Amino acid sequence: MRKVADYILPLVLIVLCAYIISDTAYVRLIGQTNSGDDYTFTAQESDSDNASASRSSASASWTSSEYFSNVESMGSASEFIISGHVVDSFTEMRGSLVFTHFQIYADEIYKGEAKNGDVFDLLITGGNYGDYHTAYAEDLPELKVDTEYLLFLYKTPYDERYGEYYLVRGGFRGIAEISEEGYIPLAESNASFVKNFSEYIDKMDYSMPKN
Amino acid sequence: MKRTIICLLLVLAISIGAISFANAYTAVYPYSWNKNSLTCYFNADILSNYGTQISNYVRIGVMAWNNTDAPSISVGTLGSSDISVDMDNYGYTGWDGYNNTNYSPSNIINYSITYLNTCYLSGYLSEYNLWRAIACHETGHALGLNHYILAPSETEEDSIMKSNTIEYYNVSGTTKIYAPCTPDISAINAKY
Numbered sequence: 001m002r003k004v005a006d007y008i009l010p011l012v013l014i015v016l017c018a019y020i021i022s023d024t025a026y027v028r029l030i031g032q033t034n035s036g037d038d039y040t041f042t043a044q045e046s047d048s049d050n051a052s053a054s055r056s057s058a059s060a061s062w063t064s065s066e067y068f069s070n071v072e073s074m075g076s077a078s079e080f081i082i083s084g085h086v087v088d089s090f091t092e093m094r095g096s097l098v099f100t101h102f103q104i105y106a107d108e109i110y111k112g113e114a115k116n117g118d119v120f121d122l123l124i125t126g127g128n129y130g131d132y133h134t135a136y137a138e139d140l141p142e143l144k145v146d147t148e149y150l151l152f153l154y155k156t157p158y159d160e161r162y163g164e165y166y167l168v169r170g171g172f173r174g175i176a177e178i179s180e181e182g183y184i185p186l187a188e189s190n191a192s193f194v195k196n197f198s199e200y201i202d203k204m205d206y207s208m209p210k211n
Numbered sequence: 212m213k214r215t216i217i218c219l220l221l222v223l224a225i226s227i228g229a230i231s232f233a234n235a236y237t238a239v240y241p242y243s244w245n246k247n248s249l250t251c252y253f254n255a256d257i258l259s260n261y262g263t264q265i266s267n268y269v270r271i272g273v274m275a276w277n278n279t280d281a282p283s284i285s286v287g288t289l290g291s292s293d294i295s296v297d298m299d300n301y302g303y304t305g306w307d308g309y310n311n312t313n314y315s316p317s318n319i320i321n322y323s324i325t326y327l328n329t330c331y332l333s334g335y336l337s338e339y340n341l342w343r344a345i346a347c348h349e350t351g352h353a354l355g356l357n358h359y360i361l362a363p364s365e366t367e368e369d370s371i372m373k374s375n376t377i378e379y380y381n382v383s384g385t386t387k388i389y390a391p392c393t394p395d396i397s398a399i400n401a402k403y
Contacts, residue, residue, distance in 0.1 A: 066305060067375040094301045097309070097326060125304055135311055138357075139374070156303035167305050171375070189358065189374070 066171045071196045078152040078169045080112030081204065083178055084120065086145050091127040094162070098134035100127035101165060102143050104151065110204045112153075120153060121165040139172035139187045148178040150197060235365040237372045237398035238357035242314035244403075250287025251294040261298060261329075261336060268339040269296060269327070272346030275390045280400040281354045293320075294353050296346065298327040307331060307376045308345040310352035323353035335382050344380040344389035347371050351391065356398055370394050 068074035075081060088103040104120040114120075124143065126136030136142045143149065152174025153166045168174045176183040176194045185194040251273055258266040270286070273296065277283050284294065312323040327345055335341050351372050359370035369392040373379045379388045391399065 067377045094304075095297060095299050095326070096324075097301060099304070123304070125306065125309060137306075137309070140305075159302050162302040165303075167303060171305050189360075 066169070066173075068170045068173060071193060071200045074152055074170045074174055075111070075200060075204070077154070078111060078174060079155055080114060080120070080153040080166070081110040081151070081201075082106045082112070082114070082120065082153065083108045083110070083148055083150050085148050086143050087119065089127075089143075091129045092162075093129050093132065096132065097125065098127045098129045098132050100124050100142070104149070104166075107148065110201060120151075122151070122153065123156075123165045123167055137172070139189055140168065140175070141186055150176045150178055150183055150201065235359065235361040235368060235394065237351075237359045237370055237394040239398050239402050240312075240355045240357050242312070242318040242320050243355040244282050244293070245319045246293075247282050249282045249284045249293040250291070251284050251296060252287045252289050252292035254295065254297045257296070257298045264339050265298075265336065265342050268343040269298065269346040272343035272389060273325075273350045275343075275347045276350055276354060276399065279391060279396050280403045282403065284350070292322075294323045294325065294350070296325045296327065296349075298329065298342075300330050300333065301326065301328045302330055304328055304330065308349040310349045312353055312355075320353075320355065325349040325353060332376075332382070338382055340387060340389045341376075341380050341382055344371065344387075345376060347389055347391065348376075348379065351395060351399075354399060355402055356395065359394060368392065368394055372398075 068077065082104070084104040084106045086102050087105045089100050091098055091100050093099075100123070102122045102124060104122050106114060106116055106118045106120060108116060109118075122143075124136065124140055126134050126140075126142060152169035154169055155166055156164050158164045170193075172187060172190055173193050176185055176190075176197055178184075183194050183197040185191045253266065253270060253273075257269060273294070274284055287293070289295075307328050309326040309328070310323060311326075313321045315321060325346070327342065327349070329336065332338075332341060348371050356372055358374040359372040361367055369379075369386075369388050371379050371388050371391050372395050377384075377386075379386065381387070
């Protein structure tokens with residue numbers, strides 16, 4: 001009996017470890033999957049059955065002016081750092097792309113000339129406009145109503161076609177959901193950045209005058 | 212018992228080795244194309260609004276993946292192509308390139324649309340390799356690649372799939388990548 005145990009136990013261990021290794025490799029191969037990204041794609045599709053049977057995912061490449069290697073430099077380049085929630089939204093088309101303007105009610109101002117209760121017009125790529133749909137980028141998904149966000153923002157220069165509005169600093173870097181546990185990244189790709197938000201905001205809270 | 216311990220240590224060593232020697236990598240989406248050749252439609256406005264040179268370089272950027280195991284891409288026509296590429300000034304959006312890929316529940320890509328935004332880089336329209344690079348990056352997404360992932364302790368490699376344009380093509384710096392690099396090729400070859 002002991003002899004059997006001597007062979008079976010190592011075998012079980014080897015199988016177990018092989019499973020762990022292959023699972024690790026699988027996770028690395030898959031990387032950032034788009035779990036939870038179940039958008040129904042309807043853009044320019046006249047066949048509704050076909051549309052509902054498919055889904056889409058989007059990936060975005062961000063402009064060079066929006067690259068920050070750490071929270072401090074991103075915070076310095078942000079005109080506003082606020083916590084707020086979505087109170088309304090509307091969409092617009094640019095070419096065949098849909099953009100959503102989220103109206104963010106500021107609950108607290110950490111940086112910038114604004115006061116609690118001000119509303120920020122935040123533009124994010126993605127949304128529905130009539131029969132058109134553009135998927136939100138995985139890094140910067142659709143904002144949820146009744147959810148509190150921490151936002152690093154800047155105002156765009158005035159554009160005669162599109163006016164002026166706010167964008168998230170650092171592309172997708174300057175945003176996190178606020179929960180009782182702290183700041184939650186909206187995408188896994190931003191996790192290493194968001195983990196420093198708490199310390200950064202705590203410092204600001206003490207060093208900057210509040211409105 | 213001795214044999215058990217030796218086996219355990221051996222397997223543990225292999226596991227630790229496999230994990231610690233893992234490099235930064237280009238991540239992949241679960242979806243892919245299920246055909247060997249694809250067609251790409253380049254919006255005629257690219258040629259009429261931005262000229263022959265940019266139009267050619269954007270095309271070369273898309274075709275750069277033909278040197279990998281990915282489905283081969285050739286020029287297609289409006290309405291019947293698998294991939295389409297648009298280029299316009301979409302205003303301040305936060306991005307230079309955006310890719311919208313549509314796929315079935317069984318993770319087969321149906322079609323993919325790439326948008327190139329000239330808003331931020333309008334002063335660099337004659338930097339043709341920049342547009343080649345952005346087109347190449349977005350085509351990586353169209354083929355099912357996600358962004359290049361680098362953990363803090365890992366050594367950084369060149370990759371066309373880094374998430375910021377400036378990280379793979381810096382107009383005022385020395386980094387000028389406009390074709391798939393080793394981690395990108397490894398990821399796409401493993402996928403197809």
